[in-house]
Amino acid sequence: MTKNVTAPLDPETARSLRSGDSVLLSGTVYTARDAAHRRLCELAAKGAPLPFPIEGAVIYYVGPTPARPGQPIGSAGPTTSYRMDAYAPTLLRLGELGMIGKGKRGPEVIQAMKDTGAVYFGAIGGAGALLARCVKSAELVCYEDLGAEAVRRLEVENLPLTVVIDSLGNNLYETGRAAYLAQRG
């Protein structure tokens, strides 16, 4: 069954999602990778306001290719998430409720997700052309000097995602593999 979910997330929705759920996400998400996360956490350490509303925010770990004229965005698939593990707990504790990426997360991120009721979505790595079709608009928010790594506000429609880790700490990377191996015998 596929669940239609709107971003930013409300806490009840975030907590209701379960590892393995297929999700079509619509609404507003913000892009940030390594360099932007570092700057956001530096702001947070100073107690300064963040450049976008973090309450319920969904952050997409993506550095898109440049948009061709007339297109909102270029290719836009997920980058590997563990590089954001050093920064994610800080943003989760400030109110971030969703992360979109691919690949494993560290125990400190999963603990912060359980503490705050957040969810980690996987998008298909290497399918950036397909995922870009779900992006209806992209607008620069800050850090233009970072190029592809700048923070952008994306309006997305029916972005196909899978809940990899839910707010209880269930992890599809462990359960999906185990289920496959069990049926294979």
Next chain:
Amino acid sequence: MRVIEARLITDAVARLSIRANTCLPDNVKAAIARARREEDWPPAREILDRIIENGAIEGGVPICQDTGMACVFLEVGQDVHILGGLAQAVDEGVRRGYTEGYLRKSVVSDPLERVNSGDNTPAMLYTELVPGDRVTITVAPKGFGSENMSRIAMLKPSDGLDGVRRFILDTVEQAGPNPCPPIVVGVGIGGTFDKCALLAKKALLRDMDAPSPLPFYAGLERELLEKINALGIGPQGFGGRTTALAVHIETMPTHIAGLPCAVNINCHVARHATEVL
């Protein structure tokens, strides 16, 4: 002596950068289609279907947003004289291809200062002298999701074939979902520390359906592919049969004291494009 103007190399590198990033080679598409036919786990099939759909999108959209560092392999015939600076010509080709092709600029000029070079230069350039009067240019954009999961080990001769097997399987196991499986596994065995890593990278340039010409290593490739696809990691790491599309092994002589083994992982967007001048 044949004279080739450096600007022709610039033109070719620009064209190849765009082509490699926007058109998946037919042999890669065929390998993914075959994996889809052989996949028996429904969630995995669904992901492979999306990957196939992504690879079929036309109109110059890059297949993946990580359009990589531009690894450029030049085989220069020793009877060729190149008129103009070669490295500059290659970098100019990368600059032009990545700008005109709307490709991502993913290079920082210093690994610790980390300021983007703005044009995806420099290329990772390898030149090799070969007989003849032609220049063969291959551009292989390499994404770092999979590059980061690559490893090298200076094994001991006593580790032998079993040690090599264990290191390769362990590297794939540890990488898990991170390098965007299904992956292509490039293996280098032998040489020195540096040559071994280069062998692993070159192994990724081989056609997906081309086994090693050495029967022993062709057998080892088949065996390792089977073992990797029994790990259960599956497409995107959500479980399934299709963890790898191919294992390619390249070897060379090494020292009496050593057994270097390098594993360079590529994602399913196994891109490269070649032209001969």
